[in-house]
Amino acid sequence: MERIIHGIPVVPGAAEGAALVTDEPISFWGGYDQRTGEIIDRRHPLSGQIAAGRVLVVPFTRGSSTSTAILLESVRAGVAPAAIVSREVDTFMALASIVADEMYGKPIPIVALAEADFERIEGGQQVCIEADGRIRLLNRGHPEPVEGPPESQ
Amino acid sequence: MPSLLLLTDYDHACLAGTHGPATQMAMSILVRMLPVYGASSLLDISAAHIDSTVYMGEATMEFAEKLAALGAKVRVPSTLNVSGVDEHGWKEWDVPADHAAKAHRQMMAYQAMGTIPTWTCAPYQTEHRPVLGQQIASGESNAICFFNSVIGARTERYPDLLDICCAITGRAPATGLHLTENRAGNLLLRLERIPRRLQEDDAFYPVLGHLIGRLAPNKIPVIEGLEVTPTEDQHKAVCAGAASSGAVALYHMVGITPEAPTRNAAFQGRAPEQTIVVTLDTLATARAELSTCQGDRLDMVVLGSPHLSVDEFRKLALIVAGRQKHPDVAFLVTCSRAVRDIADSAGLLDAYRAFGGRITVDTCPLTTPMLPGSIKHLMTNSAKYAYYSPGLLNTQIAYGRLEDCVTSAVAGRILRDDTLWNA
Numbered sequence: 001m002e003r004i005i006h007g008i009p010v011v012p013g014a015a016e017g018a019a020l021v022t023d024e025p026i027s028f029w030g031g032y033d034q035r036t037g038e039i040i041d042r043r044h045p046l047s048g049q050i051a052a053g054r055v056l057v058v059p060f061t062r063g064s065s066t067s068t069a070i071l072l073e074s075v076r077a078g079v080a081p082a083a084i085v086s087r088e089v090d091t092f093m094a095l096a097s098i099v100a101d102e103m104y105g106k107p108i109p110i111v112a113l114a115e116a117d118f119e120r121i122e123g124g125q126q127v128c129i130e131a132d133g134r135i136r137l138l139n140r141g142h143p144e145p146v147e148g149p150p151e152s153q
Numbered sequence: 154m155p156s157l158l159l160l161t162d163y164d165h166a167c168l169a170g171t172h173g174p175a176t177q178m179a180m181s182i183l184v185r186m187l188p189v190y191g192a193s194s195l196l197d198i199s200a201a202h203i204d205s206t207v208y209m210g211e212a213t214m215e216f217a218e219k220l221a222a223l224g225a226k227v228r229v230p231s232t233l234n235v236s237g238v239d240e241h242g243w244k245e246w247d248v249p250a251d252h253a254a255k256a257h258r259q260m261m262a263y264q265a266m267g268t269i270p271t272w273t274c275a276p277y278q279t280e281h282r283p284v285l286g287q288q289i290a291s292g293e294s295n296a297i298c299f300f301n302s303v304i305g306a307r308t309e310r311y312p313d314l315l316d317i318c319c320a321i322t323g324r325a326p327a328t329g330l331h332l333t334e335n336r337a338g339n340l341l342l343r344l345e346r347i348p349r350r351l352q353e354d355d356a357f358y359p360v361l362g363h364l365i366g367r368l369a370p371n372k373i374p375v376i377e378g379l380e381v382t383p384t385e386d387q388h389k390a391v392c393a394g395a396a397s398s399g400a401v402a403l404y405h406m407v408g409i410t411p412e413a414p415t416r417n418a419a420f421q422g423r424a425p426e427q428t429i430v431v432t433l434d435t436l437a438t439a440r441a442e443l444s445t446c447q448g449d450r451l452d453m454v455v456l457g458s459p460h461l462s463v464d465e466f467r468k469l470a471l472i473v474a475g476r477q478k479h480p481d482v483a484f485l486v487t488c489s490r491a492v493r494d495i496a497d498s499a500g501l502l503d504a505y506r507a508f509g510g511r512i513t514v515d516t517c518p519l520t521t522p523m524l525p526g527s528i529k530h531l532m533t534n535s536a537k538y539a540y541y542s543p544g545l546l547n548t549q550i551a552y553g554r555l556e557d558c559v560t561s562a563v564a565g566r567i568l569r570d571d572t573l574w575n576a
Contacts, residue, residue: 089191
């Protein structure tokens with residue numbers, strides 16, 4: 001039983017992956033390991049989770065203006081989220097994605113959702129992002145994602 | 154997303170490559186960002202502060218070298234934030250040679266663009282300081298907050314990689330904090346019954362900043378009820394805290410900051426969306442959040458995020474005079490090379506060197522991998538070091554006053570005086 005949410009395609013693109021969901025804003029600098037894709041902000045509820053290849057559902061970025069650089073590095077290293085769904089149009093994440101496109105031809109699809117829609121995505125749920133900002137929710141999630149880290153390189 | 158763009162002839166010429174390929178690339182990124190900002194046009198800026206200098210890896214280096222190779226030159230005076238390496242001092246620490254070489258390549262790329270090589274995260278404490286109302290483009294979260302709040306210059310919260318695009322084109326999105334109507338406060342933080350003795354102490358301000366970021370992660374807070382006028386260094390500490398625990402790019406302090414002569418002016422005549430009362434209890438909780446240490450083990454004291462000022466060196470010199478740190482504890486100050494040289498010529502470093510302290514310039518342990526793996530227990534008086542060290546350096550951290558940092562370094566274990574925080 002598939003459900004569809006309509007969002008704003010901040011940086012258009014298609015992607016699919018398991019959702020990694022948090023209500024807590026994140027700083028990629030100091031919060032995201034650009035070599036592994038692990039959330040390393042030890043004060044963050046997602047601390048220890050691997051976001052590489054996942055659809056990261058996060059309200060917005062906070063803190064350092066270096067977050068953009070970290071996200072760009074993670075694209076180059078192949079450990080960026082498959083897509084990002086935010087609650088507000090977030091300029092830091094959008095810029096990282098646009099520069100990743102200009103430099104490497106690899107933008108990260110980013111969709112912004114209204115608050116009520118943002119809360120509909122559950123952790124672990126398989127979601128499919130369309131280029132027009134539609135998000136298809138493919139199955140039910142589970143609040144504690146259990147996927148391990150991707151195979152180490 | 155709005156799609157109607159109102160670009161000037163100059164903007165179009167940049168996009169067409171008339172001003173060279175680097176300006177074309179910078180303008181292309183800026184124009185793609187306009188809808189993201191909800192803006193339809195760009196405005197002129199007359200200065201910039203570039204945080205893209207921080208070396209984060211191959212991608213940030215490649216971005217800088219690509220722009221430099223395309224012949225990029227900044228169009229407005231542009232100061233540089235910290236780099237990824239202490240150019241002349243990195244060999245004294247554990248910086249891998251490969252990191253130093255690449256971070257240095259990135260430094261050279263940004264210098265080649267005609268920038269001002271200040272290499273500091275406290276650019277507002279240099280001679281290249283903007284003025285009230287000036288339109289600028291700044292990266293570096295604490296600098297953004299200081300420029301907007303304390304000086305009243307106008308910048309959005311620009312991310313790395315976009316600040317340099319603004320500097321190269323001399324343009325920035327006409328949106329957000331560039332525009333008067335978006336600079337009104339929307340959240341009132343009322344300080345109640347905070348002892349004056351605490352307000353007069355430097356240790357109050359990093360905690361206040363941390364709390365502001367927690368309570369107003371993406372709002373414009375108006376702080377009311379301060380009985381003392383903070384020094385610029387104290388504002389600097391507020392900015393660093395508020396821009397670490399939150400995304401605060403502008404705060405007003407009633408009767409203190411330039412756009413807040415009155416509460417009404419700070420809110421531009423509107424009513425606050427919300428009022429939060431801040432008590433000593435709230436502050437004590439915020440203070441506790443800044444420390445992750447268990448026990449009193451101490452390996453290193455680190456000061457200078459943001460970079461130490463000459464005044465702060467003067468305070469430090471008085472506190473360390475005639476004392477010596479414990480041999481098992483390292484003591485580090487980070488600052489700009491200009492401030493180090495001024496402090497040195499003013500004789501402010503003699504006592505500090507005799508104490509056993511060391512100095513790193515151009516960068517800091519959060520932006521260069523300089524610390525040996527044996528350093529696991531840090532102490533600092535900075536909310537920004539306190540906030541980021543556990544994640545970035547994989548260390549425990551204790552937050553304390555400057556005096557406590559020095560006393561602990563002498564004793565070889567963490568000692569903190571809590572008197573100020575008790576009612």
